[in-house]
Amino acid sequence: MSRAFFRALEQSPAGSCFALESMLCQLSFDSQGLIPVITQCAESGEVLMMAWMNAQSLRQTLDTGRMTYWSRSRQQLWAKGETSGHIQQLEEMRIDCDGDALLCRVTQQGPACHTGRRHCFYYSIEHSDSAECPDSTESLKSRVRVTASVPESK
């Protein structure tokens, strides 16, 4: 099992190296054949988006150096930016401790989000102080604030 494979490697010190193929075949893909991918701007550290890869898109990403996901809505390979030009160049791919998530650091051309925003995580949850809430049975009023507008050029 993938979990046992990664457990056995946990004590490996920094600098230890393993053949990529032996690691890739132990990754945990879900029942749809997918693994979650966190995409982060290599320069700023900003988390740009979260999406999914299957084994084929993962291979294509490594072979081409361009982020290629699996589109769950379209059920097809999705080379990011193939129509928009908003390509993500892979700078580094990392695997997590139990082989069921990937972190990709990229150089993003243009916006990462399909809305034209720089990244996808533009809804921020805010809490108000309880003192501002007239209804004493509700100690917190919470809301979601949009942190970025769609650029005017879109």
Added chain:
Amino acid sequence: MSRAFFRALEQSPAGSCFALESMLCQLSFDSQGLIPVITQCAESGEVLMMAWMNAQSLRQTLDTGRMTYWSRSRQQLWAKGETSGHIQQLEEMRIDCDGDALLCRVTQQGPACHTGRRHCFYYSIEHSDSAECPDSTESLKSRVRVTASVPESK
């Protein structure tokens, strides 16, 4: 549908606010009732881990200010650090453009990874130059390098 709900909000300018409850009830939880959560260090921007929340753990996280996940392996709520003391204080929670992923910026006490490492993404994929590969049928030799050791205290 959640997707239509978020589509309708896409043009909302920065500063727009919505009731939290109306957003939370439109989040896309998967067939297991889970939503993926990216946890990022609020100070450094380092991505610490990826895990999952169900509606209950999400609510508990917002109510307590401490990251509470759903453990898929143990099938129970998992208040991060409840046994280890490696608590994650929620600084900000964000929702992505189509309501199917969360980004949580946290202050982490101690290591985030169960192995004792600061974060979970310590396997880095490296490519070698083709010139270093004696086998001409394989243009790239790739390997995975461990980027951090388990601390001596563990």
